[in-house]
Amino acid sequence: MEMIQRPHINLEIDEIDQFKVKPNDDELRFGATFTDRMLLREYKNSEWQTGRIIKHQNFSLPPETIVFHYGQEIFEGQKAFTQESGKKVIFRLDENAKRFKKSAERMVMPTLEEGYFEESIRRLVEMEKDWIPKKRGTALYIRPCMIATEPALGVHASTEYYFFTILSPSGPYFAEGFAPTKIKVEDKYVRAVVGGTGAVKAGGNYAASLYAAKIAQEEGYSQVLWLDAHEHQYVEEVGAMNIAFVLDDVVYTAPLGGSILPGITRKSVLQLCDDLGIKTKEVALSIDTIIEGIKTGNLTEVFGIGTAASIAPVGVLGYHEENLVINDNKIGDVTQRLYDELLGIQYGSIEDRHGWILPIE
Ligand SMILES: Cc1ncc(COP(=O)(O)O)c(C=O)c1O
Known part of the structure; x- marks a missing residue:
């Protein structure tokens, strides 16, 4: 009722x-x-x-x-x-x-x-x-x-x-559906600066992102992973999604520092991690930390989070001519659990314990 x-x-x-x-x-x-x-x-x-x-x-x-x-x-x-x-x-x-x-x-x-x-x-x-x-x-x-x-x-x-x-x-937003995608780490062009309009959903942000996305697509990637505009070091978000990394069993996602969009899916996923007992940190990881994590095996999963794509596993990160494969290009356990939980609430097989569902008549 x-x-x-x-x-x-x-x-x-x-x-x-x-x-x-x-x-x-x-x-x-x-x-x-x-x-x-x-x-x-x-x-x-x-x-x-x-x-x-x-x-x-x-x-x-x-x-x-x-x-x-x-x-x-x-x-x-x-x-x-x-x-x-x-x-x-x-x-x-x-x-x-x-x-x-x-x-x-x-x-x-x-x-x-x-x-x-x-x-x-x-x-x-x-x-x-x-x-x-x-x-x-x-x-x-x-x-x-x-x-x-x-x-x-x-x-x-x-x-x-x-x-x-x-x-x-x-x-599905991506042609591959719920399957790992290939994303390019963009180290030349930037999406948004602190003080700009990156934290709101203005069409101009998307127009400004198209050039880098075009080059990435020509190189065989589905989207671009944006780094911060100041140092080109810290990971911010993807073309139409926020992004999370599982490093040493903690889910990391960039903080809302003014240049990324405060995603509703991001907010929901942080809550679901809490519910499932998965540790989270709203900390921007540097691309060097991410690459090292992939190489040592401590960084086990990467996934995009957004309304259009819901939870989108990332299987390959391209950076400086190198393609780094994450979790053998397979969907990881944390990604799968969060996907099941989020879609479970949306499709009604899991209780809407946070009041996220608005019924229509
Ligand atoms: C740039 C960008 N970041 C993040 C998101 C994810 O936001 P939400 O989860 O509210 O769809 C979107 C999608 O709207 C987006 O366009």
Whole structure:
């Protein structure tokens, strides 16, 4: 039974009379198909207008729109699951709401009223619940976003915005699924600096990361592992995930020092480690320590942590022309236990002991 009262928000709901054919769970890729409806709310004349649930559709914006020139844009990512009992749920949407607010503040964008983000998205997902796939490993990916829509050139914060959310039934983020990936340690380019925007989910962070990712992909790696911008020594995070290392039976992940994204999966995994009696340290390891650990055998596992990929084992780290193999390129015990625990809670085979699951009606 739901204990928390849902806030009342006004939403206009458009009738739609054409529905798309839903893809089979087995055919799903990541972020390639979108549901019938979306959420759209405009900000203009210094206030938020009434939000609308409308047919998934194109925007028509003049070419001088601010977001096209100065990249004033933020977004979020979360998932809805069909649990084993058939119940449909969303994972930790309140955490996305908090991070979205921080991103908006950092990018000089208006914030939403308390509770609006969660309730409007929950209503959209409820209307689209038949789109939530069922197979383990699939989910309905939720993509909230805000863009600057004032039509005017000149670098300044926009006076108009769209807050919108689209939904995408999705399969595995990496083509290989839950299997070890190959990641390149990037020692030339950097993702974010302390004092910059790395700790919020701004589109510009991702645009800035593409060049290094392209080179890494040409070299046969799936993503880049970023080092700190100052010394190029301390491991920060991966392209779309935080990262953890198992060294001497302790799970290490970089602290939230201002240049990495405070991942919701990272926060969940730290809690799950506590629950399972696995020691953790929020300490940034240097790449030298990591290489030495791999060579001595003390560093036994590496895994990425993020909403899109959930827990992604890393089998190979490429650094300075050398490919270092971790745990024989096999999924390690800690990685497997955390994966089973996290997915168990998401798919309902393990009790939601921390209140992470938001039911939808
Ligand atoms: C750069 C970056 N780091 C970490 C994460 C993981 O965050 P979360 O677990 O909230 O998805 C993401 C994904 O959103 C990301 O894009």
